[in-house]
Amino acid sequence: MTKASSARRADRHKSQGRPPVLRRLLSGALLAAAAATPALAQDKIELKVAHLFSNELYLWAEGGKKMVDAVEKATDGQVSFTVYPSGQLGKDTLAALQSGLADIAIVIPAYNAQKLPLSSVAELPGLYADSCEASASMSAIAAPDGVLGQAEYDPQGVRLLFANVQPGYNLFMGKTDPQNLEAIKGKKIRAVGNSGVRTISALGAVPVQITVSEVYDSLSRGTIDGALYNYIGLPDYDLPDLLKYSVQGPRFGGTAIIYAMRNETWNKLPPEVQQHFTEAAAKARENLCTWQQENTLSIREDIVAGKGHTVVTLSPEENARWEAPFPGVIDAWLGDMSSAGKDGQAILDAYRGKAAE
Template sequence: MNSLRAAVAVAALALSVGASEAKTYRWITFKPQGAGDAQQRSTQWFVDEFAKRTGGKHTIEVFWGGSVAGTREIPTALASGVGDFGDIITPYFPDQFPLNNAVGFFIPQPNNTREIGELMEKWHAEIPQFEQELANSGIKAVGFRPLESYGILCTEPVESVADFKGRRIRSYGFAYPKLIEALGGSPVSIATSETYEALERGIVDCTPIGPALARGWKYDEVAKYYIEYPIGASFGHLLAMNLASYEGMDEETRAIVDQLGKDYLGVYADMLDDDESTVREAWESELGVTVIDPGVSTEDMATLSANEGIQEVRKDWIERATALGVDPDPIVAELEFK
């Protein structure tokens, strides 16, 4: 927190000069520079493209690895002007950003990474409350970074959905505990950083995750069975700006940022697809991970989603959206199995 306070003071001085004149913007992120995954590479792509499209007039300096603000500090740091750009792990802030966390209440859902990103773009363009929710915190969304489509990684084979019964499955957030209970499993709340050891020691038998993330966290070293259970993509990260920094840009630069945000989704999704393909190839060869398809249909997922516990979570979001003046029905329709 000391680094965050110091950065606030520096940012306040910079803003007093005038954000519209800034030529070097600051991007604060939790991602390590050497991560090498789609999230880190696409961040670097955005930064490089910004310099290129502004003809070098403006640049972005990235402060990697939480060096300025940790994951849970970034919204406050952006709002305070510590950073001009930053990536926010949206599910960490369901009460602050309930609308922008809509997907997190609708797990499982049928959309993939690109489709979730496109839905977020659509909702921001068509429903003013999505942007206003962020503006209330001094933030502007300039891009969207959904996570990959998830299955379930286990330490033992799961040949059918019935085999999830009695399994201890890693859980988090609002929707996953109810999904796990609907499958007959026992939800166990464990942090991402602690899941490797939990799988290794048998504290949990399975965890919902996608291939690229499973490899990134090395969970596939201790859990060798990936179940193609169609949970869908979760919404992950907002690419956000300090609202004053965004509004202080000249019209040309602001238009470049807007277009970069639109282009970003396709670039990121392509990188994520490449990562997943590489991981699946490694699973088949040197890593020895067995992929199991339990034969779950769209109809099966629709039936599961009708579970009372799952519906309770969805009703919670519907009530929040309604209270904010949003018609939830069109959004819900996009997130249901049909």
């Protein structure tokens, strides 16, 4: 037997002589290292996208789809996407991200209030009137290096791609002309979230928490008199037929929509693909909020002309009366965050500061 063959036999015996536990640990370490290795620039990358909407709804068609189409084009098809709409991967899209069922998802913080309480800053009244301004602010503070991103999203294992803040709510009424604050006293009004409920209560009305799909029947039966909602969503639920008045002026707040990626997925992407995502997300955010603003105006004009809708524009003095309770709603939210051990003041200051820039 040659010295070389003897050496090979010795090495083989040495390897086989390792304890089974050690061999399994080494094998597991190699697999983990392979899983954590970023994809090579030329590798095909297939990503799964989850959301709760139809693929025709503007939140996907004018937002998420614009982003993924741009990335696919910029990478010449290296990155491809399989989209699962209408809750096909589960109604909890944040959980789908965290479990690895999805790589990208549209997350609605209001539906994940226990995990994302600080994101409800976007629901507070009196903070913004322009949804593009609010979307840019929310995107900045919820980014990986932003105060909200570090406090809330990174601990959940997800990374913001971009945020959308919906056009601010208006107060819509069925039969009551809301010319002044006294007109809505005691009226039953649909509200969403803690801040919406507090806002309606502070105005002297009675908040009723129901989904938007229940608003039409509730108005028809007279179990509610009005609703906090926005113009852009009215036609989808035939609400212009029943909501004959709206109040223009008070900043009732809105809600945030988060377009996010799993951290583990992001870390595996080549740097150039990460850059394509960053650029596509910024353009998609701007496209979506611009589309929302333009269509808010066109829908309002259409229902005024075609449905006999009346827009009540408050005087500056009357508008100030409506907004007078809003600071108290914000203080209550800060109290909620403090009780939960969250630094709501830091998030509020950042959101306000970015919105003012």
